Amino acid sequence: MLTSIKENRLTNKGQELGMMYFRVAIILFGAQLLMGLIAAIQFLAPGFLFEIFDFSVARMVHINALVVWMLYAMIGSTYIMLTEETGHEGVALGLGKLGFWVLTAAVTVVVLVYIFVQVGAGTEASLWLIHEGREYIEAPRWADIGIVVVVLIFYFNVFATYMKGEKTGIMTVMVANLLALAGLYLAGMVYTDNISMDQFWWWWVIHLWVEATWEVFVGTLAAFALIRLIGAKREVVEMWLWIEVLMLFGSGILGMGHHYFWIGTPEYWWEIGALFSALEPVPLIAMFVHVLYDWGKEQGAHEAKGEAKSVITNGPAMAWIVTNAFGNFLGAGIWGFFHTLPQVNIYTHGTQFTAAHGHLAFFGAYATILIGMMYYGVQKAYGVKVMSATFKSKMGLFLVTFGVLGMTIALTIAGYEQVMIERGEMGATWNAFFTAQQLPWYIQAQLWRAIMGVVTFIGFIYLVWDLLTIGKASQEA
Numbered sequence: 264m265l266t267s268i269k270e271n272r273l274t275n276k277g278q279e280l281g282m283m284y285f286r287v288a289i290i291l292f293g294a295q296l297l298m299g300l301i302a303a304i305q306f307l308a309p310g311f312l313f314e315i316f317d318f319s320v321a322r323m324v325h326i327n328a329l330v331v332w333m334l335y336a337m338i339g340s341t342y343i344m345l346t347e348e349t350g351h352e353g354v355a356l357g358l359g360k361l362g363f364w365v366l367t368a369a370v371t372v373v374v375l376v377y378i379f380v381q382v383g384a385g386t387e388a389s390l391w392l393i394h395e396g397r398e399y400i401e402a403p404r405w406a407d408i409g410i411v412v413v414v415l416i417f418y419f420n421v422f423a424t425y426m427k428g429e430k431t432g433i434m435t436v437m438v439a440n441l442l443a444l445a446g447l448y449l450a451g452m453v454y455t456d457n458i459s460m461d462q463f464w465w466w467w468v469i470h471l472w473v474e475a476t477w478e479v480f481v482g483t484l485a486a487f488a489l490i491r492l493i494g495a496k497r498e499v500v501e502m503w504l505w506i507e508v509l510m511l512f513g514s515g516i517l518g519m520g521h522h523y524f525w526i527g528t529p530e531y532w533w534e535i536g537a538l539f540s541a542l543e544p545v546p547l548i549a550m551f552v553h554v555l556y557d558w559g560k561e562q563g564a565h566e567a568k569g570e571a572k573s574v575i576t577n578g579p580a581m582a583w584i585v586t587n588a589f590g591n592f593l594g595a596g597i598w599g600f601f602h603t604l605p606q607v608n609i610y611t612h613g614t615q616f617t618a619a620h621g622h623l624a625f626f627g628a629y630a631t632i633l634i635g636m637m638y639y640g641v642q643k644a645y646g647v648k649v650m651s652a653t654f655k656s657k658m659g660l661f662l663v664t665f666g667v668l669g670m671t672i673a674l675t676i677a678g679y680e681q682v683m684i685e686r687g688e689m690g691a692t693w694n695a696f697f698t699a700q701q702l703p704w705y706i707q708a709q710l711w712r713a714i715m716g717v718v719t720f721i722g723f724i725y726l727v728w729d730l731l732t733i734g735k736a737s738q739e740a
């Protein structure tokens with residue numbers, strides 16, 4: 264992965280730029296996991312690094328690094344597929360490269376400021392220079408403006424290339440969806456002193472990203488990857504893509520009501536949120552069935568022609584993308600549905616149950632397929648026709664997935680205990696909040712989460728090691 268620039272076999276500048284984005288993404292992913300481990304230890308030993316590296320900071324860097332690495336990997340994936348989809352070499356990619364360096368410099372400064380300035384008053388100056396205090400998208404305003412500029416450059420690259428090149432269905436969805444995705448970021452930049460109003464708009468970014476625009480984005484990646492990796496028929500995947508666009512936007516947009524249950528918004532959101540968010544798993548199931556169905560059909564077609572050989576051109580990428588189909592369904596569809604009705608959410612709201620869902624959904628729906636695209640990028644960078652999984656690929660996939668699933672189950676148990684003790688038995692008082700966290704079920708669950716976090720991290724090391732070496736190894740093979 265690292266040497267891929269020196270050894271450059273990439274046929275176009277877009278893919279070079281894509282690999283640059285992937286490298287930063289994987290570093291930030293590593294940073295995310297380390298921060299998660301620190302925060303997990305602090306659940307067990309609250310004094311750990313107290314006043315040196317507080318829980319609030321570890322948690323903040325953990326989830327902001329998560330969002331930023333995913334955005335990096337999404338931009339990277341887009342650049343990787345740009346030329347292949349449009350048949351055009353790419354417009355103004357030199358400017359795109361400049362954008363990459365500006366963004367990376369800004370991200371580095373923001374993270375250093377988070378780490379070195381840990382506590383202090385929230386003032387007009389801190390909004391501009393330190394952070395805005397909005398979970399997941401905490402970048403200070405100067406960085407917000409920089410991000411907008413860089414994203415405009417990125418969007419110009421994609422849009423202008425699309426206009427000049429071939430307009431496939433996948434690219435059309437991608438171009439339209441990216442505009443919505445980038446535009447929503449603006450909703451998270453308006454500051455108000457009213458916490459209800461602030462949360463109202465903040466959800467426009469968070470929910471409409473992960474339950475609408477990001478889902479459609481990974482739909483385009485899955486469609487592209489299935490064509491490239493197993494030779495799926497374009498008409499079939501594009502048809503499903505359009506159906507998903509329709510369904511996800513339909514349920515995802517009004518499904519936002521499931522965050523408007525208890526923040527001071529009008530009560531009509533209860534019914535709207537409950538109904539539409541409950542429908543959200545439907546397209547996820549469709550996507551899941553579709554991937555497996557296509558897969559079986561392609562296999563059958565090849566077998567019928569007497570081709571016994573595997574038709575997968577990139578084993579590890581395909582394995583991660585299949586994991587995505589399962590992960591999206593489980594993390595977003597099932598774990599999301601669990602707590603999406605107000606009758607349930609009144610008990611589960613803001614417990615570790617939410618964290619269980621957050622982990623499995625972000626991992627299953629996004630981390631998986633983005634890692635798959637990284638493998639695709641590596642394959643291109645080293646110019647190998649067929650890239651098979653190595654022992655390291657398998658260990659990476661297995662340990663990371665097993666670790667995240669383990670954490671999810673542990674957190675679900677912790678959440679269940681909170682629901683029962685804190686909410687059900689003790690009536691959601693301040694005292695109940697602390698009592699629930701001191702009981703053995705909760706503490707043991709947190710211990711298991713930490714253990715499973717370590718498993719995830721070991722898997723991550725295998726993953727990076729594999730990404731660094733698999734290209735060369737496949738060339739030699």
Ligand code: HEM
Pocket residue numbers: 398473474521522540541543544594595596598599600601602603604608611612613614617620621622624625628629
């Ligand atoms: C890949 C898609 C998804 C991702 C990445 C995701 C992620 C998250 C995260 C991180 C939170 C916690 C937000 C916070 O910090 O307050 C959350 C909350 C929530 N999610 Fe999702 N989610 C996804 C899809 C879904 C779906 C499909 C449903 C419903 C079927 C759903 C239902 C909910 C609900 C009800 C909450 C609020 C929990 C609470 O009240 O504490 N999510 N989601």
Ligand code: HEM
Pocket residue numbers: 295296297298299300301302303306322325326329615617618619621622625626630667712713715716717719720
């Ligand atoms: C080494 C592995 C990891 C550990 C030990 C870990 C630990 C943690 C901890 C302690 C928190 C704070 C929870 C709280 O405030 O109650 C957290 C939050 C979060 N983590 Fe992780 N994490 C890990 C990996 C991941 C991965 C792989 C993802 C997703 C791809 C992820 C996504 C999140 C999200 C979305 C939240 C916010 C959840 C919420 O507020 O509901 N983490 N994590």
Ligand SMILES: [Fe+2]
Pocket residue numbers: 470474518519521522
């Ligand atoms: Fe949501």
